[in-house]
Amino acid sequence: MLWSKAFIPTLKEVPAEAEMISHQLMLRAGLVRQLTAGVYEYLPLGWKVMLKVMKIVREEMDKAGAQEIYLPALCPAEIWQESGRWESFGDEMFRLKDRKKREYALCPTHEEVITDLARAQRFSYRDLPQNWYQMQVKFRDEPRPRAGVIRVRHFTMKDAYSMDRDQNGLDQSYLSMREAYKKIFARCGLKYFIVGASSGLMGGSGSQEFMVPSPSGEDTCAVCEACGYAANIQIASSKLQAPKYQDLPLLEVSTPEKRTVEEVSQFLKVPASQLMKSLLYMADGQPVFILVRGDDEANEDKLQKAIGNATFRPATPEEVLKHTGANVGFISPVGVKGVRIIADHLLKDATGLVSGACKDHFHYQGISVNRDLKIDEYADIRTIKDGEPCPECGKPLGLTQAIELGHIFKLGLKYSQALNANFTDEDGTQKPLVMGSYGIGIDRIAACVIEQSHDKDGIIWPAAVAPYQVLITLLGDPSSEAGRLALKIHDDLIQAGFDVLLDDRPERPGFKFKDADLTGIPVRINVGEKGLREGMVEIRQRKDGQVSKVRPEEIKLKLQELTAAQIWPGR
RNA sequence: CGGGGUGUGGCGCAGUUGGUAGCGCGCUUGCUUUGGGAGCAAGAAGCCCCCAGUUCGAGUCUGGGCACCCCGACCA
Numbered sequence: 001m002l003w004s005k006a007f008i009p010t011l012k013e014v015p016a017e018a019e020m021i022s023h024q025l026m027l028r029a030g031l032v033r034q035l036t037a038g039v040y041e042y043l044p045l046g047w048k049v050m051l052k053v054m055k056i057v058r059e060e061m062d063k064a065g066a067q068e069i070y071l072p073a074l075c076p077a078e079i080w081q082e083s084g085r086w087e088s089f090g091d092e093m094f095r096l097k098d099r100k101k102r103e104y105a106l107c108p109t110h111e112e113v114i115t116d117l118a119r120a121q122r123f124s125y126r127d128l129p130q131n132w133y134q135m136q137v138k139f140r141d142e143p144r145p146r147a148g149v150i151r152v153r154h155f156t157m158k159d160a161y162s163m164d165r166d167q168n169g170l171d172q173s174y175l176s177m178r179e180a181y182k183k184i185f186a187r188c189g190l191k192y193f194i195v196g197a198s199s200g201l202m203g204g205s206g207s208q209e210f211m212v213p214s215p216s217g218e219d220t221c222a223v224c225e226a227c228g229y230a231a232n233i234q235i236a237s238s239k240l241q242a243p244k245y246q247d248l249p250l251l252e253v254s255t256p257e258k259r260t261v262e263e264v265s266q267f268l269k270v271p272a273s274q275l276m277k278s279l280l281y282m283a284d285g286q287p288v289f290i291l292v293r294g295d296d297e298a299n300e301d302k303l304q305k306a307i308g309n310a311t312f313r314p315a316t317p318e319e320v321l322k323h324t325g326a327n328v329g330f331i332s333p334v335g336v337k338g339v340r341i342i343a344d345h346l347l348k349d350a351t352g353l354v355s356g357a358c359k360d361h362f363h364y365q366g367i368s369v370n371r372d373l374k375i376d377e378y379a380d381i382r383t384i385k386d387g388e389p390c391p392e393c394g395k396p397l398g399l400t401q402a403i404e405l406g407h408i409f410k411l412g413l414k415y416s417q418a419l420n421a422n423f424t425d426e427d428g429t430q431k432p433l434v435m436g437s438y439g440i441g442i443d444r445i446a447a448c449v450i451e452q453s454h455d456k457d458g459i460i461w462p463a464a465v466a467p468y469q470v471l472i473t474l475l476g477d478p479s480s481e482a483g484r485l486a487l488k489i490h491d492d493l494i495q496a497g498f499d500v501l502l503d504d505r506p507e508r509p510g511f512k513f514k515d516a517d518l519t520g521i522p523v524r525i526n527v528g529e530k531g532l533r534e535g536m537v538e539i540r541q542r543k544d545g546q547v548s549k550v551r552p553e554e555i556k557l558k559l560q561e562l563t564a565a566q567i568w569p570g571r
Numbered sequence: 572c573g574g575g576g577u578g579u580g581g582c583g584c585a586g587u588u589g590g591u592a593g594c595g596c597g598c599u600u601g602c603u604u605u606g607g608g609a610g611c612a613a614g615a616a617g618c619c620c621c622c623a624g625u626u627c628g629a630g631u632c633u634g635g636g637c638a639c640c641c642c643g644a645c646c647a
Contacts, residue, residue, distance in 0.1 A: 009581090207647085
């Protein structure tokens with residue numbers, strides 16, 4: 001490819017809207033352009049990177065025995081209604097009507113479509129397992145797109161779905177996907193880690209996420225350096241012990257205008273951990289008290305699990321008043337009848353606590369959980385904090401921000417039961433397929449590679465996902481001796497199977513060098529009069545600036561030498 | 572959805588007490604230059620986000636909308 005003919009709109013200045021480095025560099029290097037909030041156009045260089053990533057994903061998925069398919073993005077509402085996600089996906093899902101007023105979704109994921117496809121097939125156990133994948137656009141109406149290509153409303157995902165005969169089969173399918181994912185991320189040159197995760201809207205029995213550490217990551221993960229425990233904060237637990245307080249008789253005290261934990265603990269001169277935070281939630285229309293220690297935060301992902309399948313939300317101030325007789329800031333389950341109570345494990349057997357008196361401007365002191373309350377169940381519903389003891393080994397946990405690149409789920413029977421996707425087992429009975437679902441954000445891989453591999457001058461592509469492997473920078477006129485040589489090298493290298501870009505633009509050397517560094521192509525060959533006087537060209541590596549001078553006929557050899565040290569796209 | 576910010580040539584920005592728009596980069600042409608974003612000269616390019624209002628006159632003031640960005644809420 002000749003740069004003079006290419007559409008690579010590099011930018012000298014940083015566009016105002018870009019905050020994250022990967023976002024800035026993707027714009028400046030001419031990889032992408034934004035069309036509207038959360039919707040990006042991939043320009044030639046950016047799309048080449050996407051194709052490289054997809055090639056790696058495809059190779060590893062195929063090696064793992066998965067089969068590539070291609071499903072529609074447009075999908076009738078009915079199958080989403082069957083699974084129940086027409087409701088539960090909520091505003092996150094783009095919806096539209098056709099001319100006959102029939103309802104459709106633009107798919108945010110494809111479990112329903114896959115399950116529908118699988119049920120029509122009426123599999124025998126002999127056909128299982130199956131694993132189908134696709135790389136395709138997904139739509140999500142994100143409330144707030146951000147961070148360039150990281151959180152968007154229109155993105156490319158690799159999603160795979162396994163169908164097995166039983167749990168054991170699912171475990172194996174899941175493991176093989178996990179291994180494939182490790183290879184994919186390693187080949188992309190990414191440093192990543194795996195955490196236990198919440199299944200959220202997807203449902204199912206277990207899931208893990210592939211994470212890339214980044215200060216701008218949207219997920220928080222707890223990681224134990226000592227034993228390797230790693231979990232998304234959504235599910236992370238710890239061995240933290242609650243402090244004990246003296247058991248005292250129940251006492252109502254006046255706490256005028258003291259509503260928050262901070263206000264009450266200061267006013268009564270007790271530590272926040274001695275308070276009991278009483279939160280009222282509504283689960284399927286019924287009130288539920290959620291109790292955690294005053295210095296803890298309730299964790300909604302854990303709450304969802306504790307509450308069960310119900311849809312739940314914090315109660316409104318009006319509902320709080322209705323069910324407790326007091327306003328927010330002065331409530332607790334003490335003395336309230338007929339409301340389900342879920343308490344955090346750390347409150348078990350606790351005594352001497354402070355919480356609301358269900359009377360405005362009053363709190364109780366000396367609450368004893370066993371004496372004054374009837375707790376319906378104890379569960380882990382608190383969010384852990386940095387430095388708490390690891391649940392496995394007791395060493396301190398560290399919290400890290402991270403970007404989610406991949407998520408693998410054991411779905412189990414959720415979709416096959418809902419949509420009646422059965423197979424005939426050996427004994428002739430109909431059984432639901434045991435399913436798994438496995439996603440990778442392709443756009444995010446590209447962004448995360450840049451996030452992890454750049455310097456002040458621009459991107460430093462790992463060879464495996466670089467848009468071009470070699471950039472020839474011509475210093476001089478195309479009609480000069482150097483120009484003819486540069487073109488010959490370009491043609492020869494393409495012949496030899498390299499992906500080559502020749503910068504033949506009539507620009508000054510400095511200008512071209514800056515663009516070369518910005519776009520981050522791993523190897524640059526400088527061809528100019530200066531070198532040619534000694535009969536040499538320069539080969540320079542983007543990652544460390546290392547330069548070697550070689551004769552033109554030695555270029556291929558030198559590139560192969562560099563090749564051996566890196567992973568080049570296979571051919 | 573709450574809070575904050577910004578909308579002015581392709582990009583980054585300035586625009587005073589209201590008087591009809593400017594700078595840098597980029598782009599075009601010419602000359603000179605040519606190993607880390609060159610110099611000079613001449614050009615082209617703007618419904619000043621939209622709609623109403625105030626005013627003799629609005630990029631600027633008032634009201635209402637919209638878009639985009641950031642923080643939070645939310646989020647396979």
